[in-house]
Amino acid sequence: MNQRQLEAFRATMRSGSITAAAKLMHISQPSVSRLISDLERSVGFALFVRAGRGLVTTVEARRFYQGVE
Known part of the structure; x- marks a missing residue:
């Protein structure tokens, strides 16, 4: 587990989609x-x-999110 993975997870949780998370992170959806x-x-x-x-x-994921926020 690394910081970039956690950042992607947080962005996905906050935005509700991988596509929106990609836009927030300025990287591709894949x-x-x-x-x-x-x-x-x-x-x-x-x-x-x-x-x-x-x-x-x-x-x-919801439990994990509480732990990493």
């Missing part, structure tokens, strides 16, 4: 997706569930 996937592997649980074209935040 880069944010990769950072989130790497963070999920690092922490050992899913942070988001992909639902159609959107994201649903998991219970674990």
Whole structure:
């Protein structure tokens, strides 16, 4: 887990989407997706569930977010 992954996670939580997080971070959407996937592997649980074209935040992600904020 690194700072950039946490930044992508925070931006996604705050904005509600990976696309919006990418705009906030001034990086591409695939880069944010990769950072989130790497963070999920690092922490050992899913942070988001992909639902159609959107994201649903998991219970674990909400708990994790409280810890990193």
